[in-house]
Amino acid sequence: MVTVNGARYERTVEPRLLLSDFLRNELGLTGTHVGCEHGVCGACTVLLDGEAVRSCLMFAVQADGHAVTTVEGLTDGGGGPLHPLQAAFHEAHGLQCGFCTPGILMTLVPFLRDHPHPDEREIREALSGNLCRCTGYQNIVAAVRLASDGIPTPDR
Amino acid sequence: MESRRQIGERVRRTEDARLLTGRALFVDDVRLDGMLHVAFLRSQHAHARLTGMDATAARARPGVVAVYTAADLGDYWRPGPLLVPPPPIAGLVFNACTQVPLAKEKLRHVGEPIAMVVAESRYLAEDALDDIVVEAEPLPAVVDLEAALAKGAPRVHEHLPSNVAAHAVQRKGDYARAKQRAHTVIKRRFRYDRGASAAIENRAVAAQWDPRAEELTVWDTTQAPIPIRNGLAQLLGLLESQVRVVAPFVGGGFGPKIMMYYPEEVLVPWAAMKLGRPVKWTEDRQENFFATTQERGQIHDAEITLDQSGKILGVRDVFLHDTGAYDPYGLTVPINSQCTLLGPYEIPNYESEFTAVFTNKTIVTPVRGAGRQHGVFVIERLLDFAAKELGIDRAEIRRRNLLRRDQFPFNNEILFQDSAPLTYDSGDYEPALDQALELIDYHRFVREEQPRLRAAGRHVGIGIVCYVEGTGIGPYEGARVTVEPGGRVRLATGVGTQGQGHFTAFAQIVAEVLGVDVADVHVITGDTREFHWGTGTFASRGAVVAGSACQAAALRVREKILELASQELEASKADLVLAGGSVHVRGDPSAGITLGALAVKANPLRGAVRPGTEPGLEATAYFGPDRGSTASGVHAMLVEVR
Numbered sequence: 001m002v003t004v005n006g007a008r009y010e011r012t013v014e015p016r017l018l019l020s021d022f023l024r025n026e027l028g029l030t031g032t033h034v035g036c037e038h039g040v041c042g043a044c045t046v047l048l049d050g051e052a053v054r055s056c057l058m059f060a061v062q063a064d065g066h067a068v069t070t071v072e073g074l075t076d077g078g079g080g081p082l083h084p085l086q087a088a089f090h091e092a093h094g095l096q097c098g099f100c101t102p103g104i105l106m107t108l109v110p111f112l113r114d115h116p117h118p119d120e121r122e123i124r125e126a127l128s129g130n131l132c133r134c135t136g137y138q139n140i141v142a143a144v145r146l147a148s149d150g151i152p153t154p155d156r
Numbered sequence: 157m158e159s160r161r162q163i164g165e166r167v168r169r170t171e172d173a174r175l176l177t178g179r180a181l182f183v184d185d186v187r188l189d190g191m192l193h194v195a196f197l198r199s200q201h202a203h204a205r206l207t208g209m210d211a212t213a214a215r216a217r218p219g220v221v222a223v224y225t226a227a228d229l230g231d232y233w234r235p236g237p238l239l240v241p242p243p244p245i246a247g248l249v250f251n252a253c254t255q256v257p258l259a260k261e262k263l264r265h266v267g268e269p270i271a272m273v274v275a276e277s278r279y280l281a282e283d284a285l286d287d288i289v290v291e292a293e294p295l296p297a298v299v300d301l302e303a304a305l306a307k308g309a310p311r312v313h314e315h316l317p318s319n320v321a322a323h324a325v326q327r328k329g330d331y332a333r334a335k336q337r338a339h340t341v342i343k344r345r346f347r348y349d350r351g352a353s354a355a356i357e358n359r360a361v362a363a364q365w366d367p368r369a370e371e372l373t374v375w376d377t378t379q380a381p382i383p384i385r386n387g388l389a390q391l392l393g394l395l396e397s398q399v400r401v402v403a404p405f406v407g408g409g410f411g412p413k414i415m416m417y418y419p420e421e422v423l424v425p426w427a428a429m430k431l432g433r434p435v436k437w438t439e440d441r442q443e444n445f446f447a448t449t450q451e452r453g454q455i456h457d458a459e460i461t462l463d464q465s466g467k468i469l470g471v472r473d474v475f476l477h478d479t480g481a482y483d484p485y486g487l488t489v490p491i492n493s494q495c496t497l498l499g500p501y502e503i504p505n506y507e508s509e510f511t512a513v514f515t516n517k518t519i520v521t522p523v524r525g526a527g528r529q530h531g532v533f534v535i536e537r538l539l540d541f542a543a544k545e546l547g548i549d550r551a552e553i554r555r556r557n558l559l560r561r562d563q564f565p566f567n568n569e570i571l572f573q574d575s576a577p578l579t580y581d582s583g584d585y586e587p588a589l590d591q592a593l594e595l596i597d598y599h600r601f602v603r604e605e606q607p608r609l610r611a612a613g614r615h616v617g618i619g620i621v622c623y624v625e626g627t628g629i630g631p632y633e634g635a636r637v638t639v640e641p642g643g644r645v646r647l648a649t650g651v652g653t654q655g656q657g658h659f660t661a662f663a664q665i666v667a668e669v670l671g672v673d674v675a676d677v678h679v680i681t682g683d684t685r686e687f688h689w690g691t692g693t694f695a696s697r698g699a700v701v702a703g704s705a706c707q708a709a710a711l712r713v714r715e716k717i718l719e720l721a722s723q724e725l726e727a728s729k730a731d732l733v734l735a736g737g738s739v740h741v742r743g744d745p746s747a748g749i750t751l752g753a754l755a756v757k758a759n760p761l762r763g764a765v766r767p768g769t770e771p772g773l774e775a776t777a778y779f780g781p782d783r784g785s786t787a788s789g790v791h792a793m794l795v796e797v798r
Contacts, residue, residue: 016279030185031178033407035356036441043356071178086176090168097655098175099182099357099407133356133408134655 002063004029005073013060020044022060023070031071031102035131042130045103046070052107071102074109085109085147092152094143096134104130108144117148160735162668170675171659174405181404183360183375184438191362192221194424194437195281197271197288198446199263202516203298203310206261206270208291214273217287219280222431224272224423226260232426233257236417237387240486242322243575249323253313254484255519257419263292264312264481265516267446269419274427274435297516301455301476304513312481312514321479322487322512326494326570329505331461334470338461342541348530350453350478353523355654357407358439359448361420363428373400374425377407379414380692382650385684387417388425396688403682409654411523412449414694415484451523453478454493454530460538466546466553470505473497473534477512477527480519487512489520489527491573492626497531498568498578500585500622500788501557506570522694525625532623549602551593554622558585572784574629580786589622592790601794615797624788628700632780633690635702637666637709639717639773641759643737643752645670645677647709650690651702652682661699662706669710670717671734672751689778696787704779712775720754720773 001010004027011026018037023029023046035043037056044055047069055068074083082090085105095101104127111118111126118126123144127137145151174180211223226233236254259270271288275281296310303309304319312319335341362375372394378384378401385401392399406413420437428435439448456475462468477490494508543553559566561584568578593599601618609616635649647666653659663677680686690702718729721739725732731742740748755773765771 014279024185025187028187029178030182030187033182033357034184034438035358035407038441041356041441071176075177082173082176089176090172093169095172095175095655096657097355097357097408098172098180098405099355101175102178105176131356133354133410 001065003067005069005077015059015061017060018056019046019058019060019063019068020055023055023068029070029072033099033102035100040131041100041103042107043100043103045106045130047106047110050110052110069106071105074105085112088147089143092139092143092146094135094140100130100132104132104140112144112148118144120145160668160671162664162674165664167660167664167674169657169660170663170679171657182357182407183362183377183404184436186362186375186436188362188364188434191434191436192274192276192431193278193281194427194435195273195275195278195285196269196420196437196443197273197285197290198443199259199266199268199270201263201292201294202266203295203312204263204292205295206259206263206290206292209271210289211271211287214284214287217280217284219276220273220284221276222274222427223284223288224258224427225270226256226258229257232391233260236484238486239416239484240488240573242324242487243491243571243573245324245326245571247325249320250487251313251316251321251483253316253321253482253514255419255482257422265446265518267443267518268481269447272423272427274431278438299515299517301453301478301513301515304515305511312516319514320511321483321514322490323510324487324490325507325509327507328569329470331470331472331505331507334505335461338469339464340462340542340545341459342538342545343457343459344538344541346456346458346534346537348452348454348456348533350450350517351523352445352448352450353410353412354444355408355410355413358441358444359413359418359420360436360438361424362434362436363425364434365429365432367432371398371400372425372429373402375402375404376421377413378403378421379406379409379652379654379694380416381652381682381684382688382690383416383692384421385688388422391422392426392429400683400685402684403652406652406654409693411451411526411694412521413654414692415449415519415521446518449519449521449523450480451489451520451527452530453520454490456530456534458534458538460542462542462546464546466542466548466556468501468503468557470507471497471503471535471538472507474509477510478515478517478520479512480515480517482519483512483514484519485521488522488573491571492527493530495531495568495570495572495578495626496528496624497535499532499535500559500583500624501535502559502563526695528625532621536621551589551598551620554620555586555589558589558622559583572626574784576783578626579783580624581783583624583786583788585622585788588788588790592620592792596792596794598792617795617797619791619793619795621791623791624786625696626784627696627787628781628785629695629697629783630701630780631691632778633702633705634687634776634778635662635705635709636687636774636776637706637713639670639713639751639755641752641755643676643750643755645672646680647677647706648680648686649702649706650682650684650687651693651698654693656693656698658698662703665703665706666710669707669714670751672737676737695784700785701779701781705777708777708779709775712777713773716758716773716775717751717754720758721749724749724754724757
């Protein structure tokens with residue numbers, strides 16, 4: 001039994017099934033992306049009881065009795081208004097191809113909860129476990145600053 | 157209100173909402189009833205003779221639906237096409253050896269596919285890989301570029317006399333004569349190591365055959381859905397119109413996703429048709445490191461000759477290029493290196509010779525710059541060495557050699573990768589250099605900051621690099637613009653998207669022409685059912701080529717709008733203004749007619765469409781440039797070594 005984005009699911013699964021595959025293939029929550037399946041890229045990051053974890057480094061059965069939040073959970077199943085962090089990414093051009101973005105959002109949600117006003121060094125440290133191959137991180141940092149302190153991106 | 161300037165304005169991207177909320181469709185998100193999953197058995201050897209294979213146990217494993225080896229492919233087994241035939245360079249040697257769907261007799265690089273397992277889940281398919289028995293005799297591997305050319309070296313392709321994939325010489329002026337009158341000659345060796353693009357989304361292909369509609373649908377992480385459709389139709393004996401290739405959101409392209417055809421790309425659709433069930437394969441990260449194409453890997457022996465004032469008299473460059481185990485992309489990468497070395501400089505005498513070499517490594521195709529950066533690296537390093545030797549400031553030696561703005565169009569007298577003469581269409585390089593120097597405060601750094609830092613024991617340097625980049629090459633792209641009865645505008649174009657912001661940039665172009673809001677332009681890219689003429693997203697050509705086609709189509713629709721509105725509003729076309737999604741007579745914005753209402757009138761249910769006109773507010777247009785556009789830039793960077 002696992003709670004995902006507030007809904008309870010009861011499933012019987014193979015012990016070897018990864019949490020990432022469970023979310024994507026069993027529950028159809030394909031917003032959680034898989035980039036490396038060995039914990040390096042961070043694209044599959046979800047929240048487990050409110051903390052960021054790699055869903056590719058967990059078996060689905062380890063989530064038994066826990067609450068999981070995926071990127072879909074930030075907008076009430078994908079249809080609600082954007083979460084303030086998502087809105088900041090939109091405003092600051094904090095994404096390009098967008099494949100790494102769900103994992104980055106799920107890393108930053110608990111980070112900003114615990115560090116509401118991070119400086120740039122802290123932001124970059126928080127992002128160090130998520131790889132992005134498009135942006136060069138500059139605008140991701142700008143989006144976090146916008147979300148945390150309302151500092152807009154300077155015009156380029 | 158006049159129509160508003162929208163191109164170049166800072167707008168929020170229209171694709172972001174889907175990407176930020178997890179709703180965007182990527183290929184691995186495609187899930188269909190009865191879908192089967194694929195795992196590939198890949199070579200663990202760099203070079204080996206394949207002597208035997210037994211897949212009996214794998215076929216018998218519960219959950220396994222099929223196992224295919226080269227022998228099982230029958231007539232479908234054939235080497236891939238030569239994607240880009242080499243330009244007509246005099247004296248060119250080129251040996252085409254293209255990749256194969258599954259290895260037969262010989263394994264030529266680690267990661268080369270040997271067998272394909274189709275099963276009820278990816279987990280089961282991977283289990284079955286361990287059941288396949290492969291007998292292979294390892295051969296000495298060809299790894300080092302220079303050793304590969306030595307007499308008696310093992311050969312990657314045994315039907316060829318050596319590992320030479322290609323040899324080409326391009327000349328401009330007379331380098332030998334230029335060298336005779338040189339004040340300074342500098343010769344250096346430069347090595348550029350191999351690299352991988354490592355998009356965060358690995359490759360994936362999903363396919364479904366619909367026997368009722370007799371239609372094949374393929375979802376592919378490709379940068380070129382239309383050529384993939386055309387190629388698959390030919391390979392599978394279908395009409396092009398029976399194959400629909402969709403490149404939905406793609407998680408980074410960077411070049412390797414325009415390789416054609418990857419073995420997986422031809423095998424997954426074939427298996428879906430053969431088995432009558434949807435089939436999907438998604439690359440894992442380890443496969444990506446071995447089986448997705450790579451780039452770089454060159455050794456340059458380069459020489460520059462200059463006069464006393466630092467003016468370049470000539471450059472001679474001889475280089476080796478690692479093409480990997482096969483060369484389906486022709487000479488695109490080494491020719492880019494050869495051409496881009498000339499940079500923004502006037503180099504009156506140039507001699508460039510390269511040898512492309514087969515090695516037992518992953519195939520090399522364009523990746524992020526496609527070889528251009530190699531050329532830039534060589535000429536910029538040569539200029540740094542020359543500046544030091546001649547006692548000239550590094551920015552100054554560049555300035556003295558830049559082409560002047562009155563020299564364009566400038567013909568470099570050699571052939572570019574698109575087979576056209578390397579001609580720079582336009583440029584004005586000195587202002588960019590000035591701006592870069594000012595932004596990084598170059599002169600103050602060199603004069604004051606650096607000596608102070610050095611005295612304090614810190615090693616801080618400044619790098620400055622000028623470059624040009626051949627972009628926006630042909631052949632062409634197209635677009636279709638339609639005003640819907642509801643007033644929104646639909647734009648379909650053939651180029652796929654991998655994060656470039658096409659949904660927004662193309663919408664800006666059309667919005668400006670038609671006087672509508674960017675948010676009201678609905679953009680569709682990379683779906684051959686929506687648009688099936690074009691090539692793809694590569695060589696920084698989306699905005700230049702597809703963007704120009706979007707503008708051309710929008711201008712035709714604008715003309716149709718004006719024609720119809722002039723009748724409806726009883727006004728001359730010259731007096732009409734398109735703004736805010738409506739057309740009105742200049743000076744009278746209250747009495748307008750919406751584009752939606754015009755679209756309804758353009759498609760009447762009764763009466764007739766006048767002869768010589770077409771129903772609806774829709775147009776398709778194409779844009780094909782004679783030659784690429786030349787972009788240019790200057791990079792400056794401070795680096796501290798600790």
